[in-house]
Amino acid sequence: MSRIIVWFRNDLRLHDNELLQKCIDKGAEILPVFCFDIRQFQNNFLGFPKTDSFRTRFLIESVRDLKTNLQKIGGNLLVCVGNPENIIPDLALKYKIKSVLISAEVTQEEINTENIIEQKLLENKIELNKFWQSTLYHIQDLSYPIKNLPDVFTQFRKGAEALVKVRKTFVSPTKISLIPAIENWGNIPSEQDLGIFPIQTNQKQALNFKGGETAGKDRLADYLWNTNHISNYKETRNELLGENYSSKFSAWLALGCLSPRYIYEEIIKYEKEKIKNDSTYWLIFELIWRDYFRFVAKKYGNKIFQLEGIKPKPNLKWNENKIWFEQWKNGNTGIPFIDANMRELNQTGFMSNRGRQNVASFLTKDLKINWTWGAAYFESKLIDYDVCSNWGNWIYIAGVGNDPREDRYFNILVQGKRYDEKGKYIKYWLPELEKVNDKFIHLLQLDMFQQKEFGVNIGKNYPNPMINPMKWER
Ligand SMILES: Cc1cc2nc3c(=O)[nH]c(=O)nc-3n(C[C@H](O)[C@H](O)[C@H](O)COP(=O)(O)OP(=O)(O)OC[C@H]3O[C@@H](n4cnc5c(N)ncnc54)[C@H](O)[C@@H]3O)c2cc1C
Known part of the structure; x- marks a missing residue:
């Protein structure tokens, strides 16, 4: 045998x-x-x-x-x-x-x-x-060799949707034969055994992420069958707070505890048995993004880790200001929308997609800091770190990736006001700003009297802004 x-x-x-x-x-x-x-x-x-x-x-x-x-x-x-x-x-x-x-x-x-x-x-x-x-679409089913992968996502997606069929999943085995006489199956190490400091679960986290296929399948069942949150996904996916604005499948996908094809089959089943709408499609659409970044990594190899990315721009100048980077990393930029997101990341290992886009844009487009530092920090902290999705998204935001728009820029003030209008998210992660009137929460331009009234002392219990946020008003 x-x-x-x-x-x-x-x-x-x-x-x-x-x-x-x-x-x-x-x-x-x-x-x-x-x-x-x-x-x-x-x-x-x-x-x-x-x-x-x-x-x-x-x-x-x-x-x-x-x-x-x-x-x-x-x-x-x-x-x-x-x-x-x-x-x-x-x-x-x-x-x-x-x-x-x-x-x-x-x-x-x-x-x-x-x-x-x-x-x-x-x-x-x-x-x-x-x-x-690892992907929804099998690489062998693409109608071209990987070197011909389109550099624009939409082109890739439309081609794949039209020509590629998602392969059926393999069923879970019910019995396997082990090789006999293994003396020692080894021990599963603790965090300390691996030299990592274990941290307490933060009760404020968006979801109680528990590793493993069993918990991953439970989350899938919850998001689809038990709560039907998938049927509103397209409307809620840009929100920032709570368990169910998005699927939170990412951490299980990253370690392969959930297979994207299994998620796909469940969504198709859900569409047949419950409801088929833009939202159910949109979750599949996002899984195609995930595929795309994996194929981009296959096509471009190490370029996705390099400062020039896959689209070198000689005029782009990056700085390596360690003090600024520390401020960003620790959520001490003095820009509430950025700080709230970074503190969520630091305290829970998760951040919404909207948050990730904004903090990455702020680091790369406002502070102009070497984007690989930001990507490396995400690699360290994210519970759902996936090498291709992370570095692929970072080059995209930094302007050296697959973004067909040359000058995409996130106006942090506009973004904050649009996605966190009343500052609920900001106040959740920055309790020192809890009493600030909603209309000041994003710009935080407060005179001494207002600071006293709202119990905040800018420069003392909340930092001065690193850059003048008024630039976003213009
Ligand atoms: C700078 C930056 C870094 C990122 N790093 C990672 C990372 O390390 N790991 C990771 O899984 N995702 C990463 N993303 C993509 C995205 O933010 C997360 O997949 C998503 O927020 C995870 O939450 P969710 O599972 O609830 O997503 P949902 O909105 O429910 O989406 C469903 C699934 O689609 C996939 N997906 C959604 N958006 C993207 C996207 N933009 N790129 C690739 N796949 C996507 C994910 O697998 C996700 O689980 C990054 C995005 C940015 C802007």
Whole structure:
């Protein structure tokens, strides 16, 4: 009987998992493995952890859930901490494995690791087989090679919608055969074991994000079937507060606890059984954005991480003012709409899409700070960090990505007033501004008497604005 390692990475699920299906089809004995790659928890070039507390906890929970779900079908999960390029080949040799199956990734760090492993495996005549699993549309179903991917999203979307059929999901296996005689299944590490400081759950968070396929499926059932919030998604998706203005599927999608094809099938079912409208379509539309950024990363490789992006603009000058960056990072810019969003990120690991667009625009277009710093900070903090969606959106906002508009600019004052008219969101995250009259909350131009009246002391308990917000009035 052949023996196969299924090396889980960003595909932490049983449903719609081609790797498991392949093993079952072959009647193979399986060794499921997850490896906490220690480099992912070390400090990045700016001195903060590449993966900070929120995502570390979510990942640990997701791995635990995967292990439990595998155990329920006669399997298990071998968990290790270290460098996969040593661990995977060693395991393959030790247990006389014939092939190692993985989901294909598109970015350099992952590919480098894969290449080293592939080389080591080949020396022992063991295969490494990759399967494309992360998108709604399968890369092989696109009607062009990836180098011809359109640089404008709409063109990509229209082509895909017209020509590509979303493939059916693979059913969750009900039984798998493990390879016998594994002595040690390893322990799931804690945050501290990975060198990450664990933080308390903030009761103000938008949603109680719990890692794993089980919680991901529960969230999907809630958002669609139990509450029908999906039927208003298009109207609510730009809001800022609460559990249900948007799906919050992102964190589960990022680690593969939810498959985009599974979400798609559920939406189609919902449309048949309940209601089909612009909102149900719009969630699929957003999933196509997610696909797009993955394909962009595949097309452009490392360019998405570089300052020039995929659309170099020699006239763009970036600064590296560390003090300004700290102010942005900590939510101390003195611009309430920006600070509220950054404090939500810092305290919960989540921020709405509207918030992300505004804080990214403020950093890159108003402060003109090296955008890769902002992207790296998001990488550290976001609970739903996804390498392609994050860096792809950052180059887009910074003006060196796929935005067909040359001079897109977010007027923070206009945005704040439009999406947080009465400052409810601002006051939620900046309690020091709680008593400020709604009509002053965005500009915060207050004389001494008003400051006294509203219990705020600008420059003392809330910072002076870093830039003159009156520029947005003009
Ligand atoms: C600067 C910046 C950085 C971002 N970084 C990330 C990231 O690291 N990980 C991430 O998943 N998303 C990222 N996004 C995209 C988007 O903000 C989040 O996907 C979304 O806010 C997550 O909330 P939700 O699941 O409730 O989204 P919903 O509005 O419910 O959307 C459903 C799903 O569609 C996908 N989606 C929606 N908008 C986008 C988008 N603009 N780009 C790609 N996919 C999208 C997500 O998978 C999302 O879960 C970023 C956006 C910006 C502007």
